[in-house]
Amino acid sequence: MNEIDWSAGAAWMKGEIIPISQAAIPVTDWGLTHSDITYDVVHVWDGRFFRADDYLDRFERSMEKCRLSVPQTRDEMKSILHRMVARSGLQSSYVSVVASRGKPVDVRSRDPRDCVNHFYAWCVPFVWVFPEDVLERGAHLYVPNDIERIATESVDPTAKNYHWGDFTQGLFDAKEAGFDSTMLVDANGHVTEGPGFNVFMIKNGRVKTPRAGVLEGITRKVAMEICAHHGLACEQVDITLAEFLEADEVFATTTGGGPVAISKINDRVFSNGAPGEITKRLNGTYWDWHNDPKMSEAVDASL
Numbered sequence: 001m002n003e004i005d006w007s008a009g010a011a012w013m014k015g016e017i018i019p020i021s022q023a024a025i026p027v028t029d030w031g032l033t034h035s036d037i038t039y040d041v042v043h044v045w046d047g048r049f050f051r052a053d054d055y056l057d058r059f060e061r062s063m064e065k066c067r068l069s070v071p072q073t074r075d076e077m078k079s080i081l082h083r084m085v086a087r088s089g090l091q092s093s094y095v096s097v098v099a100s101r102g103k104p105v106d107v108r109s110r111d112p113r114d115c116v117n118h119f120y121a122w123c124v125p126f127v128w129v130f131p132e133d134v135l136e137r138g139a140h141l142y143v144p145n146d147i148e149r150i151a152t153e154s155v156d157p158t159a160k161n162y163h164w165g166d167f168t169q170g171l172f173d174a175k176e177a178g179f180d181s182t183m184l185v186d187a188n189g190h191v192t193e194g195p196g197f198n199v200f201m202i203k204n205g206r207v208k209t210p211r212a213g214v215l216e217g218i219t220r221k222v223a224m225e226i227c228a229h230h231g232l233a234c235e236q237v238d239i240t241l242a243e244f245l246e247a248d249e250v251f252a253t254t255t256g257g258g259p260v261a262i263s264k265i266n267d268r269v270f271s272n273g274a275p276g277e278i279t280k281r282l283n284g285t286y287w288d289w290h291n292d293p294k295m296s297e298a299v300d301a302s303l
């Protein structure tokens with residue numbers, strides 16, 4: 001028999017921990033056929049979960065907003081995550097928790113109330129939303145002028161979701177124009193966010209981030225705490241694209257890398273095309289905080 005290789009990752013499905021390569025959901029699951037699903041992404045760094053309760057609090061709020069309900073309690077979910085990551089052996093990991101609408105008891109039903117909601121989780125080696133060479137020079141973002149962020153009245157962006165039609169179109173445009181990723185503006189011309197990250201601007205030492213129309217990122221929240229820690233004023237306000245492009249420094253925040261410098265948006269270059277000084281300071285504190293036992297907990301196979 002072949003030894004199971006756990007280094008690619010692990011999943012928890014229907015009560016069992018399995019190698020990631022064996023994890024699959026049925027083709028009739030509404031999570032797949034209707035994007036009727038919510039999720040969250042926690043990370044493990046150097047053998048420790050960072051701010052796990054913040055992420056699981058948000059995941060529970062997302063489930064409520066989507067009217068999804070799964071049998072696992074909060075403590076059970078936590079235990080699943082600890083045991084799954086321990087089994088994978090990964091020291092730094094991208095850990096996804098997912099609640100899907102599932103399948104209706106009668107596959108022909110078109111009533112969401114007939115579906116059996118289910119929970120699953122999976123982990124893979126840590127995912128950098130921006131690769132290492134991009135972190136060094138700062139990310140380049142493309143803002144398309146013909147793709148708007150999906151209206152908040154249509155899909156609530158505060159429940160983490162797989163409705164990525166707008167982002168995926170933006171990503172194609174960005175990649176084809178030689179940029180790393182995209183950032184979308186809403187119907188009122190306000191800056192929102194990118195695929196998997198929030199955005200911040202710094203002008204004259206004042207920090208601002210979009211108030212609404214975005215996922216309330218945990219890294220966004222931590223970045224605001226770090227600003228307070230460094231005595232920097234940070235506000236959540238509506239920001240037009242024109243104002244954003246006037247910034248001295250801009251950065252993104254994501255679980256997949258923390259506060260990440262943005263050095264170019266369309267043809268506007270920021271901080272001489274390199275990570276700005278304030279962003280570098282925030283990034284340093286972010287990674288320092290990962291060793292703080294008040295903010296992290298060791299992966300524990302016995303939980």
Ligand SMILES: *Cc1c(COP(=O)(O)O)cnc(C)c1O
Pocket residue numbers: 041160161193194195196197198214215216217218219220253254255256
């Ligand atoms: C996950 C995500 C973010 C970043 O949130 P974090 O909790 O900091 O990882 C921002 N925007 C969208 C659309 C996301 O899916």
